[in-house]
Amino acid sequence: MEISKFFTIFISAVFIWNVILSRFLGLCSFIAISKETKPALAMSFAVMFVTTMSSIITWLIYRFLLIPFNLTYLRTIAFILVIATFVQFVEMVIRKIAPPFYRFFGIYLPLITVNCAVLGVAVLNSDMFFINGKALEGSFWYSTFQGVCVGLGYTLAMLLMSGIRERLELCDVPKAVKDFPLGFIIASLMSLSFLGFNGFRF
Amino acid sequence: MKNKLIVCASPHLHKDESVSRIMWMVVLSLVPCGIAGVFIFGLSALWVITLGVISALVTEAGLQILSKKKVSILDGSAFLTGLLLAYNLPPHVPFWIPVVGSFFAIAIGKQVFGGLGQNIFNPALAGRVFLMASWPKYLTTFTQPLNYDAVTQATPLALLKEGKLLGDFSYLKLFLGVRGGCIGEVCILALLLGALFLFIRGYISWHIPLTYIFTVGVLTYIFGGSQGLFSGDWLFHILSGGLILGAFFMATDYVTSPLTRKGQIIFGVGCGLLTAIIRLWGGYPEGASYAILMMNAAAALIDRFTKSRVYGTK
Amino acid sequence: MKKFLQEFLKGVFKENPTFVLVLGLCPTLAVSISLINGIGMGIAATFVLLGSNIIISMIRNFIPDRIRIPCYIVVIATFVTINEMVMKAYSPALNRALGIYVPLIVVNCIVLGRAEAYACKNSVVNSFFDGLGMGVGFTLALILISGIREFLGVGKLFGHTIVKGFEPVLVLSMPSGALLLIGLLLGFFNLINKNKP
Numbered sequence: 014m015e016i017s018k019f020f021t022i023f024i025s026a027v028f029i030w031n032v033i034l035s036r037f038l039g040l041c042s043f044i045a046i047s048k049e050t051k052p053a054l055a056m057s058f059a060v061m062f063v064t065t066m067s068s069i070i071t072w073l074i075y076r077f078l079l080i081p082f083n084l085t086y087l088r089t090i091a092f093i094l095v096i097a098t099f100v101q102f103v104e105m106v107i108r109k110i111a112p113p114f115y116r117f118f119g120i121y122l123p124l125i126t127v128n129c130a131v132l133g134v135a136v137l138n139s140d141m142f143f144i145n146g147k148a149l150e151g152s153f154w155y156s157t158f159q160g161v162c163v164g165l166g167y168t169l170a171m172l173l174m175s176g177i178r179e180r181l182e183l184c185d186v187p188k189a190v191k192d193f194p195l196g197f198i199i200a201s202l203m204s205l206s207f208l209g210f211n212g213f214r215f
Numbered sequence: 216m217k218n219k220l221i222v223c224a225s226p227h228l229h230k231d232e233s234v235s236r237i238m239w240m241v242v243l244s245l246v247p248c249g250i251a252g253v254f255i256f257g258l259s260a261l262w263v264i265t266l267g268v269i270s271a272l273v274t275e276a277g278l279q280i281l282s283k284k285k286v287s288i289l290d291g292s293a294f295l296t297g298l299l300l301a302y303n304l305p306p307h308v309p310f311w312i313p314v315v316g317s318f319f320a321i322a323i324g325k326q327v328f329g330g331l332g333q334n335i336f337n338p339a340l341a342g343r344v345f346l347m348a349s350w351p352k353y354l355t356t357f358t359q360p361l362n363y364d365a366v367t368q369a370t371p372l373a374l375l376k377e378g379k380l381l382g383d384f385s386y387l388k389l390f391l392g393v394r395g396g397c398i399g400e401v402c403i404l405a406l407l408l409g410a411l412f413l414f415i416r417g418y419i420s421w422h423i424p425l426t427y428i429f430t431v432g433v434l435t436y437i438f439g440g441s442q443g444l445f446s447g448d449w450l451f452h453i454l455s456g457g458l459i460l461g462a463f464f465m466a467t468d469y470v471t472s473p474l475t476r477k478g479q480i481i482f483g484v485g486c487g488l489l490t491a492i493i494r495l496w497g498g499y500p501e502g503a504s505y506a507i508l509m510m511n512a513a514a515a516l517i518d519r520f521t522k523s524r525v526y527g528t529k
Numbered sequence: 530m531k532k533f534l535q536e537f538l539k540g541v542f543k544e545n546p547t548f549v550l551v552l553g554l555c556p557t558l559a560v561s562i563s564l565i566n567g568i569g570m571g572i573a574a575t576f577v578l579l580g581s582n583i584i585i586s587m588i589r590n591f592i593p594d595r596i597r598i599p600c601y602i603v604v605i606a607t608f609v610t611i612n613e614m615v616m617k618a619y620s621p622a623l624n625r626a627l628g629i630y631v632p633l634i635v636v637n638c639i640v641l642g643r644a645e646a647y648a649c650k651n652s653v654v655n656s657f658f659d660g661l662g663m664g665v666g667f668t669l670a671l672i673l674i675s676g677i678r679e680f681l682g683v684g685k686l687f688g689h690t691i692v693k694g695f696e697p698v699l700v701l702s703m704p705s706g707a708l709l710l711i712g713l714l715l716g717f718f719n720l721i722n723k724n725k726p
Contacts, residue, residue, distance in 0.1 A: 025221050036706045037558045041638050044551070050519065086614060089632040090606040097599050124596070127636045129555040136629045176516030177335050184333040187282065190716040195552055197712030198327055202336050204705035205344045209489070209505025212498015323709070327716075348700040 017156055018151075023110050024213050026162035034204040040128035044196045046121070050181075050192045053175035054168075061164025064134050066103075067096050068160025069153075071135040076148055092135045100126045134163045165178040173203060191195065234331070236511045238291030244386075244409035245464065246300060251339055251392055251402035253293035256306035257363035260398045263313050264301040270317035271297025280389045290333050296320050299339035299465060302399020303457065304346070305357045307365045312353055325390040336511045340504045347504075368395040372456045372500040389454035400457040409440070410463040422479040422487075423472060424462040428453055430487025438495055458490065461503040471511045478514075478521040485510045533658045540662025546639045546668035548718045553639035556630040557671060558707040564687055567675030568668065570630065573612050575664025577634050578643065582607035582660035587646040592649075601644045602635065609635040639667060639703045674710060682706060 032038050039060070046056045065107035071092050078087050104122045108115045125131055138159055149155070177199055186195055253260045258356060275293040279286045288294070297317045302314060320342030328334040347354045359368040369377075371384055371394055388394060393401030399406075413419045432449040440446025452458070464488050473482050486506045493502025546552045553574075560570045584604050586638040592600045612630050624631060634640065643663055648656040680686055682701025700706040 034708075035556045037704065037707075038633075040554045040558070041552065050516075074650065089613065089635055090603070092632075093602055093606050093635050094599075097602055101487050114716075123598070126602075127641055129633055129636050132636050133629060133633060140629065142606055158631065162628050165429070172516060173512045176519055177512065180515040181328070181335070181520065184329050186329040186333065187327065189720040190327055190712070193714045194716035194719065195327065197708050197715065198323065199335065201705050201708035201712060202323075202341055202508070204703075204708055205341070205348060205700070206336070206508035206512065207507050208344065208348055208703075208705070209493050209499065209509065210497060214496060214498070348703060348705065349698045350696060351699070369595060 018155065022155060022159050023162050023165075027166040027169060028207055028210040029213060031166045031207060032133070032163045032191065033167060034200060034207055036133065037129075038194075039128050039167055040162065041119075042124060042128055043167075043200075044193060047171050047196070048178050050172070050175040050179060052121075053171040055117050055123075056121045057164070057168035057171045058117075059125055060130060060167050061130050061161065062127065063096070063100060063103075063122070063125045063128075064164045065157065065160040067092075067099060067131055067135055068138055068156050069159040070095055070099060072138060072153055072156045075139050075143070076153075077105055082145075084211070088136070088139065093132055095104055096135070097126045124159055130163060130167060133195075134160055170200075174199065188212040234292075235290040238295050239417060240418060241413065241464070242291055242295050242298060244412045245295075245302070245399070247405035247408050248399050248402050248460070249298070249302065251405040252302070252398035255360045255392050255401060256398060257365075258308040258363070259363075262310070263304055263306060263308060263398060264298065265305070266310055267301030267313035267317050268294055268297035269327070270314040271300070271321050274318045274321040275326065278322060284330075287331070290331070292325075293321055296325065296342075299399070300342045301508070302460060303335055303339060303397050304341045305354065305396075306398050307356070307358055309354050312346060312350065316346045319345045332470055333492070334470060335515065336508055337465050337468050340465060340508050340511075344508060345502050353475065357397075359395060360393045360401070370395045370456070370500065371451070372494065375455075376494075376500040377453075384451075386450060386454060394455075397457060397460075400460040403454055403459050406459045408462065410459075413463070418485045419463065419467045420476075420479070422476055423466050423483040426483030427462040427466055427481050427487045427490075428458065430484050431458060431491050434491035435495065436488065438491075452491075452494065456494070456501040457503045461490075462486075466507050466510070472512060473514050473517045473521065474519045477518045481517050481521070482510050482514060484514065533654070536655055536658040537662040537665070540659060541666040541669065544644075544663075544664040545670060546663050547667060548675075548715060549722075550639075550642070551715070553637045554631060554665065554711065555602050556637060557667075557674060558704070558711060559630050560627050561671055561675035561678055561707065562702055563626075563679045563683070563685075564672065564675050566623070566626050567671035569620070570627055571664070571668025571671045573616065573627075574634055574637060574639065575630065575661070576612055576665075577605065577637075578664045579657065580611075580650040580658040581605045581640055581644055582656040583653055584608075584643045586651060586653045586656035588657070589649045597649065598641075598645075600640060601649075604642050606635045608704045632637060639663060651672050661665070674707075674714070679705065692696055698723060 016211040026032065030036055033040060033043050040055060041132060072079050074091055074095055075088065079091060114211050142149050142155050174196070178196070181195070190198070249264060253264075262359065272288045272291045276286050276288050300316050300320050301313050304316070320338040323337055324338030324341035325331070325334045354368055357370050359366045384394065390403045392404070394401055410419070410424070414421070432453055435452040436447040436449040437444055438447060439452060440448065466483065473479050489506035490502045490508055493499055495504060530627055540546070547554070547557055556570055556574070560566045561593055581601070581604050609632060612634070616631060643660060647659050651659070676686070678701045680691065683696050684690060684692070684695050684697035698706070701710065
């Protein structure tokens with residue numbers, strides 16, 4: 014397990030291959046919820062929580078269930094079921110034991126089930142950190158960390174976008190590009206500026 | 216009667232100066248380094264500048280006519296964008312590079328947001344980064360200074376990035392602009408003259424440029440040396456690349472930078488941090504354009520969190 | 530018969546999933562770098578959409594309301610897995626090109642969206658045509674986007690150079706260009722729809 018690999022995963026997931034701006038995962042929620050900062054933060058928090066936990070759970074399932082029993086072709090079904098169940102479970106638990114928390118980000122939880130970012134990072138982990146059905150050394154920690162970083166990358170994009178869109182609310186933009194089109198154009202320019210991190214060597 | 220109650224973000228100007236006058240003053244302050252660039256690189260540079268400016272003006276006028284708005288190209292902002300874009304290009308690019316770049320800068324970087332005062336990103340830099348991503352080989356071919364035959368030569372920062380020995384670069388040469396680079400970025404002397412003019416007239420304040428340059432200096436001093444920490448050649452870094460041009464003329468753009476003094480300092484530090492990081496560890500030799508654009512994206516957020524308290528509210 | 534045609538055409542034009550409903554953009558932008566990939570993804574998604582619409586419509590009266598979303602997901606995931614296996618077997622190159630976006634069809638907003646908004650409330654035949662229309666609309670959108678991106682961004686079509694000496698706009702082959710293109714196309718379609726009442 015090398016420390017530099019963690020650094021690479023961080024830079025990669027947050028900046029160079031930002032989950033939203035480069036991998037296009039989670040775009041629907043990104044454009045829909047990034048209009049104001051508060052909901053954007055709440056959604057980001059929920060996403061980061063789910064990506065981290067689901068990275069852990071899906072890794073365990075892949076490693077100890079799917080591979081030993083030669084069921085890797087069931088990866089998609091298994092992962093999405095696990096994620097959906099987990100999210101449902103978490104929603105129930107949080108609603109019961111921490112209502113204020115639930116009020117903060119609970120309503121976004123069902124939305125996250127179908128957020129491409131969550132399933133995406135699970136699939137990414139199993140592609141990146143397993144070779145020929147064998148887990149790489151330290152792959153559990155790499156996978157979990159990647160889950161966290163993907164959440165961080167999502168948060169960064171959401172925060173920046175919500176700040177920008179809150180400001181644009183006060184201006185009169187051309188009607189044809191209001192909301193969605195302009196959102197994508199802003200994302201495009203943000204993605205262009207993030208190109209500065211290409212070729213990072215540490 | 217047109218609605219006189221305008222609710223919008225920056226710039227809110229209460230001086231006698233109009234936006235238009237400020238734009239043209241900034242253009243004026245950029246003339247020295249343009250002349251220097253043409254002198255150092257030849258008439259090709261003049262060609263690039265002319266095309267960049269004309270394309271910007273035509274694009275803005277065209278879009279405004281098409282959308283039945285008032286044509287405002289005389290306010291100087293499109294001229295300024297075209298000029299800055301040209302200054303950010305190598306002197307011998309094909310003619311269509313500044314044309315396409317200015318078109319993108321005005322159309323996507325500015326008009327699609329609703330025009331002057333509403334864009335989020337610096338249009339000239341957006342245009343430059345667009346060109347860089349689309350036709351990298353043209354944007355990274357630089358030529359020898361004072362040799363009008365377009366002999367290719369790498370820029371000082373590019374040589375530094377590749378770890379090659381730096382031929383005969385002296386600080387004086389860097390300062391005067393006797394080096395490869397983009398048209399408007401090489402002659403530090405001319406740039407500083409223009410910046411001084413803007414300072415004296417009060418059009419820019421020290422907060423952004425000085426914090427930006429200072430941060431780059433500190434970081435390159437600590438991390439930029441080849442003999443361990445605290446051995447970096449910070450003066451070389453400050454005088455190279457597009458830092459001076461960016462710090463004084465692009466990061467200070469009213470529309471795309473924070474409004475409050477505190478916010479501006481954060482902005483300057485952020486730009487410096489990102490520029491230094493890209494220069495030292497990123498894949499590109501120069502990171503100023505990307506750094507400023509990234510901080511442009513964050514400017515709205517910075518404004519939100521450094522808002523001064525309105526009297527009477529919590 | 531006319532009604533079926535209407536259902537079909539609705540998915541292609543008036544309620545085009547990409548340009549009007551703004552759904553399923555993740556794979557649209559990611560795979561539209563070349564026409565082959567775009568068409569491949571369109572066909573794969575249409576297959577899944579048809580399968581899931583039909584099955585969900587068939588069992589719509591038997592699913593308890595509270596667990597309907599997980600049920601839909603199971604059905605969709607089944608078809609996605611079938612699709613994945615078929616692709617791995619018969620077109621491994623395409624499978625590799627589309628990468629993680631093949632399994633991601635299961636969370637494609639279009640598929641789940643149609644299940645939730647249509648298939649659970651309508652007859653099997655109607656759902657079939659709705660799925661077909663949406664799938665075709667999606668594929669057409671993919672063809673438009675990937676055609677532009679491949680031609681202007683890489684300078685080729687289907688892997689062949691069309692215009693010699695054309696300097697491609699490389700940014701279109703990158704994520705940034707894709708986002709820009711979809712933003713401009715959405716704005717463009719907004720503009721022409723504004724002029725039609």
